[in-house]
Amino acid sequence: MTRLSPTALGDLDPRVAVPTYNHARVTAGIAHIGVGGFHRSHQAVYIDDLLNQGQAQDWGIVGIGVLPHDAAMRDALTEQDCLYTVLTNHPDGTVEARVVGSIIDFLHAPDDAEAVLELLTSPEIRIVSLTITEGGYSSDPATGALVVSPALAADLVPGATLTTAFGFIVEALARRRTAGTPPFTVMSCDNIQGNGALARQTITEFARLRDPELADWIAAEVAFPNSMVDRITPVATDADRSMLSTSFGMYDAWPVVCEPYSQWVLEDEFSSGRPPLEDAGVQIVPDVAAYELMKLRLLNAGHQVLGFLGYLAGHRFVHEAAQDPDFVAFLSGYLEHEGSPTLAPLPGVDLAAYRHQLLERFANPHVADTLARLCAESSDRVPAFLLPVIRHQLEHGGELHRSALVVAAWARYAEGQDEQGAPIEIVDQRREAVTARALQSREDPAAFLADESIFGDLAASPGFADAFTEALTVLRRGGAREAVRKSTPKIDPEDRHRATPR
Missing domain, CATH: 3.40.50.720 (NAD(P)-binding Rossmann-like Domain)
Structure with missing residues (x-):
């Protein structure tokens, strides 16, 4: 050698x-x-x-x-x-x-x-x-x-x-x-x-x-x-x-x-x-803003969409979740109906093709990226990648129930135990505060949203707070897979290509 x-x-x-x-x-x-x-x-x-x-x-x-x-x-x-x-x-x-x-x-x-x-x-x-x-x-x-x-x-x-x-x-x-x-x-x-x-x-x-x-x-x-x-x-x-x-x-x-x-x-x-x-x-x-938003709100936020829910459901690698039909449909719905509507038109970029490419990249089994890596430092990443999408959708009356479920999944993940009872190692510089709020949210869901340094005024928005509470309730009762399925509209077989990669 x-x-x-x-x-x-x-x-x-x-x-x-x-x-x-x-x-x-x-x-x-x-x-x-x-x-x-x-x-x-x-x-x-x-x-x-x-x-x-x-x-x-x-x-x-x-x-x-x-x-x-x-x-x-x-x-x-x-x-x-x-x-x-x-x-x-x-x-x-x-x-x-x-x-x-x-x-x-x-x-x-x-x-x-x-x-x-x-x-x-x-x-x-x-x-x-x-x-x-x-x-x-x-x-x-x-x-x-x-x-x-x-x-x-x-x-x-x-x-x-x-x-x-x-x-x-x-x-x-x-x-x-x-x-x-x-x-x-x-x-x-x-x-x-x-x-x-x-x-x-x-x-x-x-x-x-x-x-x-x-x-x-x-x-x-x-x-x-x-x-x-x-x-x-x-x-x-x-x-x-x-x-x-x-x-x-x-x-x-x-x-x-x-x-x-x-x-x-x-x-x-x-x-x-x-x-x-x-x-x-x-x-x-001359201006990178539109490219930046496309990547942050589709790829980086897409990682958050898969991370917590996929881990709670038992997956440990990104490609496992990205090859699971339930999670593919859920992620596709987020990319098309929640992330993409927040983006300005970008000349020369086919957003549908970009979304399809993301699904293929995430599903690459030979990269072997871990969901735990995507879930690390969430108190930095969720505000940077996902919360701007929620704010935009609130302002414009768009869909946000999938994003609300992802935030609810963060709260469930931050409790430090998965659905099989195994411990989760929380890697976050605010770990103690985030975990404390996650545990409080078992009795009072609003407790998780109380940190204004992370959520700003989102806790005061009924459109988001109610969607978060409903998602957290479904998540606690039925688990991540059931919550993902309930958040994904039924697709007519003839239109299934709209929610799954080809």
Whole structure:
């Protein structure tokens, strides 16, 4: 078995695609905070595509981990000179293996915060990109305003050792301003509507707490393009590493597993230049909003639609739920009658085809994405993906009973026990509060909706609150499958194609 390293590339199985460029000669142009599976299957692959074309040699990526647990990624990457393998799993069972070399270094901030600042103040770094998750922006879900966490407050203390992404970004921008170095672009790649606008708001608000003049300079000089990113990337498992060893005869400490589909739509707003991303298939557009909403309210919300209900019914993988006729019909109904009506027309996009493609992607058994992953951090994801759909439908008198059932299923899931009595591990930074409200909702369904920081004024809307209460009652009495069936209208056999994939 061959251990992945620059010197071993020529010894790998010829079926494994390897970089055609000299990894050692690539220089840094991008610093990326939050190196995980998605970044390595998505943005880093696009840059790798450019490098393989002989372009963007000065746009290599330096990964930055700001959390203590990022030490695991540091160790996995540095022992392989930052090379790693992307395993693309096709629906027919075919697996493509590719070594990616666009990440050229990795810095772990808890090891050396000053080294991170030196990187971020270097003129060569012209983009700082982010995948710090929906909750990483420390913003109020209802208003988008900055919430100053204890970690952010600590980063505001003069001379403090920085620990947060915003602390590093603002300090680096302050140093660049003082030195007369042009600012870098802050490019969010997180699944948030208006991710660039949110990054701008939270970073400038944080900077204003430190220095109002610095905040004004950031607002005027720093670009924050919005983007839409899409590629299903489940967590790599020991089985994936074993398959890489067995099928391709190589060892990789932390490969990435993903689906074939990939999309990146990006606004052309940059402070100090950018690589020619359009040559790698990135859609460069003046306004990403319509693309963003399509993905958030169909794919991401669709994941929430399957997640809680599928798990409660006994499924553990996305493809299991996405191949179950009851859940396919329910998800199809949500996509067509609740998610799609909230979207503005998008020239050149066939929404019916997009919905059908989503059903096929979710049903890919070889991606093996877990429902537990989709259910994690729900107090961030449900407000970002599903609640906007409910608000739109309330305002326009549209259907919302399926969405209400999904929120009810979140309440049932958050109790921490499935329908067979097995414990559920709740992964959510608000776990204690969410679980407490879920347990209270056994006696008073409205208790689950009482947190205004998540639901805003939805609890006061009879159109939603009544639908939620009814759905929760059905869910508790008959279980998830029965609730899904009751929420799905009977389909005439001649019209069944309207609710199932073809």
